[in-house]
Amino acid sequence: EVQLQASGGGLVQAGGSVRLSCVASGLTFDDYAIGWFRQAPGKEREVVSCISRADRTSYTADSVKGRFTISRDNAKNTVYLQMNSLKPEDTDVYYCAAGNAITSAAMRPQAYSYWGQGTQVTVSS
DSSP states (O other): OOEEEEEOOOEEETTOOEEEEEEEESSOGGGOEEEEEEEOTTSOOEEEEEEOTTSSOEEEOTTTTTTEEEEEEGGGTEEEEEEOSOOGGGOEEEEEEEESSOSSOOOOGGGOOEEOOOEEEEEEO
16 A cells, blocks of 8 residues: 655744655655645645655745755655744645656646645744
8 A cells, every 4th residue: 555654743933943754655666756745724735845756856835945955765765854944834734745657846736646644843933
């Protein structure tokens, strides 16, 4: 069974840092691009950052550029999202997703085939 498990979220004060992890199983990790998305209640799911299957291209949303960094470790079937200088507006549920038909860093949720349950990041003001 394909599973994506996001972890690392929690409560952090503004200006702090956290690193999210997405561990995949049940798939050939090297063949998949991975994206991080966030979704607040009542709002649409939005891309945060994504990385290609070959780690050759990546995309980071303007709202988090310079603060968040995506990386992947194919040997560990894991993608990370390093989140620095956190702001209260970063509070959200963060989801990781995998897609095997993606040749570059894709921004649309529709491009991804598998989704994890998400991990909550709460930034206190």
